[in-house]
Amino acid sequence: MITYEYPFNERIRTLLRLEDLFQKVGSFMQRDGSHEHHVALLTLFEILDVSGRADLKMDLIQELERQRQSLLAFRNNPEISEQALNAALQEVEQASAALLAMTGKIGQHLRDNDWLMSIKSRASIPGGVCQFDLPSYHYWRHQEPGARREALLGWLQPMLPLRDALAIVLRLLRASGRPEHHVAANGAFQMMLGGSSSQMVRISLKLDDPYIPEISANKYALNIRFTRPDSDHRPRQSDSEVEFDMLFCNL
Known part of the structure; x- marks a missing residue:
């Protein structure tokens, strides 16, 4: 992972x-x-x-x-x-x-x-x-x-x-919470957090999955765009389903 x-x-x-x-x-x-x-x-x-x-x-x-x-x-x-x-x-x-x-x-x-x-x-x-x-x-x-x-x-x-x-x-901090499994359709994932008190989010993927999560978040919303590098390592938006585990951490 x-x-x-x-x-x-x-x-x-x-x-x-x-x-x-x-x-x-x-x-x-x-x-x-x-x-x-x-x-x-x-x-x-x-x-x-x-x-x-x-x-x-x-x-x-x-x-x-x-x-x-x-x-x-x-x-x-x-x-x-x-x-x-x-x-x-x-x-x-x-x-x-x-x-x-x-x-x-x-x-x-x-x-x-x-x-x-x-x-x-x-x-x-x-x-x-x-x-x-x-x-x-x-x-x-x-x-x-x-x-x-x-x-x-x-x-x-x-x-x-x-x-x-x-x-x-x-x-x-990393030991707090429990990971949950999610699927991002067409390489995009969004979650409303409603003023969450979490201090960090951890996204885990299989090592051989060629996806890179680009994360933007605050206490109200989380957005993840999964990209995959081309031959020059430039990120391109994935159009596939991406499976990943997510853990919100808070002390």
Whole structure:
């Protein structure tokens, strides 16, 4: 199956973008190549920009506390494993405590590093990080992979509480609700939502189905146009019936 997610508000959009960026930086950091570590550093700069919302940390702390209170309501429930419940509570409490321990603005340690900020400013210029523009960065990229990885981890480490907290929130969000099977006639599907409080919708199709959902939605209506790529990967409206599963998510 391949799943497409469409967030209904800016808060969930931000969390999904950060999740994607943290996954990328982790993947590229594990490799040894200089080019991969360059991409990892640029991805760190993207995390810095996306996480710049002043209320992001407090939003996550409040959501984790809300989930903690929800979990506590299952205490002494014979249908709930106490061991599993305690593990979930511990995970939420640890993530919340780590967020509370973060001081200052998210990523401030990167902003305070003039060398990193010089790379960030040059990276916004096409070809701006060539060796003649930033010889010190050229030198860094020629260090041993282990040394570069250690430096990248040091720059990433202070932001890991943010990664861990949003991972919990998104996991709980995705686990909410139940998927329902639908069929889009002639590649088009519409549903009135009537002011729904859902925060995200997930559309799942079989991996070998050549359809791409183009989603537009708000709390009142959902519209999906299924397209299929031509030989140049340009999307064309499908005129066939498309079967898919849909899940509305809400915490």
